[in-house]
Amino acid sequence: MAERLERTQSAGTQLIGRVIVYGLLIAFALYYLMPLFVMITTSVKTLAEIRTGNLLSLPSTITMEPWVKAWGSACTGVDCTGLKGNFMNSVSFVVPAVIISTLIGAFNGYVLTMWRFKGSDLMFSLLLVGCFIPFQVVLLPMAQTLGSLGIANSITGLIFVHVVYGLAFTTLFFRNFYVSVPAELTKAARIDGAGFFTIFFRIILPLSPPIIVVCVIWQFTQIWNDFLFGVVFSSGQRQPITVALNNLVNTSTGVKEYNVDMAAAIIAGLPTLLVYIVAGKYFLRGLTAGAVKG
Amino acid sequence: MNPPQAASNLALTRPRKSLADYAEAALPKIVLGPTLIVALIFIYGFIVWTGWLSFTESRLLPRYELAGVVQYINLFANERWWTALKNLAIFGGLFIFCCLALGLLLAILLDQRIRAEGFLRSIYLYPMALSFIVTGTAWKWILNPGLGIQNLVRQWGFESFTFEWIVTPGMSIYTVVIAGAWQSSGFVMALFLAGLRGIDDSIIKAAQVDGAGPVRIYASIVIPSLRPVFFSSLIILAHIAIKSFDLVMALTGGGPGFSSDLPATFMYTFAFNRNQIGLGAASAMMMLATVMAIIVPMIYSETRRHRRG
Numbered sequence A: 001m002a003e004r005l006e007r008t009q010s011a012g013t014q015l016i017g018r019v020i021v022y023g024l025l026i027a028f029a030l031y032y033l034m035p036l037f038v039m040i041t042t043s044v045k046t047l048a049e050i051r052t053g054n055l056l057s058l059p060s061t062i063t064m065e066p067w068v069k070a071w072g073s074a075c076t077g078v079d080c081t082g083l084k085g086n087f088m089n090s091v092s093f094v095v096p097a098v099i100i101s102t103l104i105g106a107f108n109g110y111v112l113t114m115w116r117f118k119g120s121d122l123m124f125s126l127l128l129v130g131c132f133i134p135f136q137v138v139l140l141p142m143a144q145t146l147g148s149l150g151i152a153n154s155i156t157g158l159i160f161v162h163v164v165y166g167l168a169f170t171t172l173f174f175r176n177f178y179v180s181v182p183a184e185l186t187k188a189a190r191i192d193g194a195g196f197f198t199i200f201f202r203i204i205l206p207l208s209p210p211i212i213v214v215c216v217i218w219q220f221t222q223i224w225n226d227f228l229f230g231v232v233f234s235s236g237q238r239q240p241i242t243v244a245l246n247n248l249v250n251t252s253t254g255v256k257e258y259n260v261d262m263a264a265a266i267i268a269g270l271p272t273l274l275v276y277i278v279a280g281k282y283f284l285r286g287l288t289a290g291a292v293k294g
Numbered sequence B: 001m002n003p004p005q006a007a008s009n010l011a012l013t014r015p016r017k018s019l020a021d022y023a024e025a026a027l028p029k030i031v032l033g034p035t036l037i038v039a040l041i042f043i044y045g046f047i048v049w050t051g052w053l054s055f056t057e058s059r060l061l062p063r064y065e066l067a068g069v070v071q072y073i074n075l076f077a078n079e080r081w082w083t084a085l086k087n088l089a090i091f092g093g094l095f096i097f098c099c100l101a102l103g104l105l106l107a108i109l110l111d112q113r114i115r116a117e118g119f120l121r122s123i124y125l126y127p128m129a130l131s132f133i134v135t136g137t138a139w140k141w142i143l144n145p146g147l148g149i150q151n152l153v154r155q156w157g158f159e160s161f162t163f164e165w166i167v168t169p170g171m172s173i174y175t176v177v178i179a180g181a182w183q184s185s186g187f188v189m190a191l192f193l194a195g196l197r198g199i200d201d202s203i204i205k206a207a208q209v210d211g212a213g214p215v216r217i218y219a220s221i222v223i224p225s226l227r228p229v230f231f232s233s234l235i236i237l238a239h240i241a242i243k244s245f246d247l248v249m250a251l252t253g254g255g256p257g258f259s260s261d262l263p264a265t266f267m268y269t270f271a272f273n274r275n276q277i278g279l280g281a282a283s284a285m286m287m288l289a290t291v292m293a294i295i296v297p298m299i300y301s302e303t304r305r306h307r308r309g
Helices: A002-007 A013-045 A045-054 A065-072 A084-114 A120-131 A136-149 A157-178 A183-191 A198-209 A209-225 A226-233 A243-250 A258-293 B005-014 B015-056 B071-075 B081-111 B115-128 B133-142 B149-155 B172-197 B200-208 B214-225 B226-245 B247-253 B263-273 B277-308
Strands: none
Touching: A002 B200, A002 B226, A013 A065, A013 A258, A013 B081, A013 B133, A013 B172, A013 B247, A045 A258, A065 A084, A065 A258, A084 A120, A084 A157, A084 A198, A084 A209, A084 A243, A084 B015, A120 A157, A120 B015, A120 B247, A136 A157, A136 A226, A136 B015, A136 B263, A157 A209, A157 A226, A157 B015, A157 B247, A183 A198, A198 B015, A209 A243, A209 A258, A209 B133, A226 A243, A226 B263, A243 A258, A243 B133, A243 B247, A258 B115, A258 B133, B005 B071, B005 B115, B005 B247, B015 B277, B081 B115, B081 B172, B081 B214, B172 B226, B172 B247, B200 B214, B214 B277, B226 B263, B226 B277, B247 B263, B263 B277
16 A cells, blocks of 8 residues: 555655654664663663663673572562562463363364354353453452362462453354354265264364464463462462562562562563564464454 | 153164264253353352442451442542542543554554564564563663653753652553553554555555545545544453553552552452452442443444344
C-alpha cells in the first residue's frame, strides 16, 4: 500500500519522508529498549557507582555480585535465600500446568469440532466466559476450596488453579484451529471404522504441532508471569518467582540495593524473554488469537 | 427405548461390538464432561459463591447469613473505593488512548516498506513477554526521583528539573499509565499492522487516480477502514485495564497511601489483608459487572456476525 502512495511524490519530499520515518522508528526502538538497557547496566554496577553515576551511564567496572546475591542470598521477606528456590517453584508448577491444560484443551477442541453433539456449542460459549472474568471474583471461594481439599499453599494447588483457569484459553485455541481442518478427513476415517482415539492420534494430532506450539507458549507466558494466583494462594517458601521478586523489591530493610533488584527482575523475566526471542512468531500468533477471539 | 433392550437387539446381529459402540458414542461427552463440570463449579459456581458472600457480613471468616446490600452500601461509602474507581477512569482512559495512538503510529510507520521491519517489530513487542511485575520493578527504578530520570536530567544541566510523580499522591497513577503503555502498545501495533496489511489496494489506487495525497488517503480511507481493529483493541485494552493488579502492586504498591489504588488492588487489600471478606466480595462483583458490561455486547455481536457469515 505504502509503495503506491510514494509514487505520487517527488524525489526530494520522498527522501525527507524516509528520513523522518526511519528517525521516528529508531527513536521509538530506543524508547522501548531503554528499560532493558537500564536494567542490565544497573544490575552489573556497584552500589557506589549507582549513586555517583546516572541511569544511562555505562558501568566502569562490571560486578556479578548483584546477580549472585539475587539468585542465592537476597531477602524476599522473612528468609534470605535469594530467588533460586522460587525460580524452581515456578518451574515445578508451570511445566505440569502447561502440559495438562494443553492436553485437555486439545481433546476439548477435537470434540467441539469433530464430535459435536447437542449442547456442545452451548458448552463452548459457557467456557468462553472463563476467558474474560476478572479472577478477583473467584479468589475467595478458591481459597476456601483449596483449603478444604488440603492443597492450600502447595505446588499441587497452584497447578490445579492454573489448569482450571487456563482450560478456557487452551480449548479456544484448539477449537479455532481444528475448525479449519476439513471434515472429509475425519469422515472418511470414520467410515473406515476408525474410532475416537484412533482418529485423534493418527489424523488430528499429526496436524497439530503449530497450534500446540502457540498454546504452549501462551500458557507458559501466562502462568510464569502470573502474580495474582501466586500471591493469594501461596506463601513463604512456596511462592512463585513473580511474588518473590515483588517481595524482594518492596521489603525495604537497610540499604536499597537497586542492582540486586534489577538482577532479580531480569532473572524473573528471562524465561519468557527467551521464549519470545526463540519463538516470537508463535508468541504473536497466540497473542492475537487469544486476545482477539478471547 | 431403554438401553438394555437396545443392546440385546443389537447383540443378535453384532454380538461383541454393541457395547463398544455405546462407549464410542458416549466418548465425546465423557471427554468434554470434566471440563464442563470444572467450568460450572469453578467459574459459575464460584461467581455465585462470591455473590453470596457479598450479601453477608463476612469479615475474617466467611459467614453465610444474608445481610442484604450492606456491603455494597459500605463499598460506595468508602472513600478508598471511590479513589480506586477514579483511578480506574484515569488509568483506563489514558492507557487505552496512549496504546491506541502509539500502536497506530508505529504500525503506519512500519507499513512504509521499512528495512529490518521484522527486527523493529520484535523490539516494539518484547515488553509483552514480560511479567507486569518485572515491568513495574524496572519502571519503579527508572522513575524514582533520587537516582532515576530526575537525577539524569539534572546531571545534564537542568538543575531544577523535578519529576516526582511516583511519590506524589494524585500523580502516581500516571506513572502506572507510563509503564502500562510501554508494555502493551507494541501489541496494539501488531494488531494495527495486521489490519493495514489487510486493506484492499484497489480503493487506495482509485483515490490516487482522483488526486488524493497520502495524508488525505490515510485520514479518510485507511484509518476509517481500521474500525474493527480499533474496536477489538479497545475491548482488549479495557479488559487489561480493569484487571490491572500486578503492575500497580510492583510499581507503586497502591501508594503513596492509597492514592494509586485500582479496584483490583482494593479487592485484594480488603479481602486478604484487612479481613473484610464481605466488602472484598462486593468489590469483586462490581469488577465482574464492569467487565461483563463491556464483554457481553461484544460476544453477542461476534456470534451474530459468525452466524450470518
